[in-house]
Amino acid sequence: MLTISWTRVIDGVDEETGRVPTRAGLWQAMLDKAENPVRYVPAITASRIVERYADGFLRESERGERFLVQRVTPDEEAGVVTFRNLDDTDLSLIRNEIGTDDQGRLTLTLSITLDEGPTAAALSQSAYLRDLDSDFCGTLAAMTAVLRRTALHGVPAPH
Structure with a gap:
């Protein structure tokens, strides 16, 4: 799967x-956005919470001609609200994440993770993305093998 993100200060x-925005204030705004997306996302024209859980809620929304069903899970400690799409859509996951830049200013990162079909289509249409995917998939495979071995056996002694 392919994840794309955008970050803004x-x-x-x-x-x-x-006053300037605070992390606590931004977190409260993100929670309100999750529950009332029509106020924040121009493309969403209607939304309602269907069911609440201890760790979040299920919501239905209308975005243009599309009807979305999303499992919404806020994690205040991490500063992340995750929207897992449960319907038939190109996106499996959307995340809104609070961070800070190198100057200590608050940032918001919006990331989307494409399902396998759209990921394959994007990779087939872009040599640049294909090369990046190949490079980083190989890097991840090598890293994973060493990380797994180190996790199981400890950090090797220096040579």
Whole structure:
């Protein structure tokens, strides 16, 4: 599967109050966005929470002609809200994640993970993505083997 992400800085002093966004304030806004996406996502025209769970909720939304069913799981400690698509869509996962940049400013990262079909289509249409995929899949395979071995047997002594 292929994951693509975009990150933006959430900064700026409010002209009326002189306040700047805080992590706690951004987290509360992200929770509201998860429950009331029509306020935040122009493409979503309707949404409702169908069921609540101890760790999140199930919501149905309309995005253009598409009807979405998503399992929403907030993780405040990690600063992540995960939207797992349960319907027939190209995306298996959407994440909204709070972070900080190298200057300590708050950031929001939106990432999407494509299902296998759209991933294959994207890779077949772009030599650049195909090369990246091949390189990093090989790197991940090598890293995984060494990490697994080290996890099982400990860090090797220096030569």
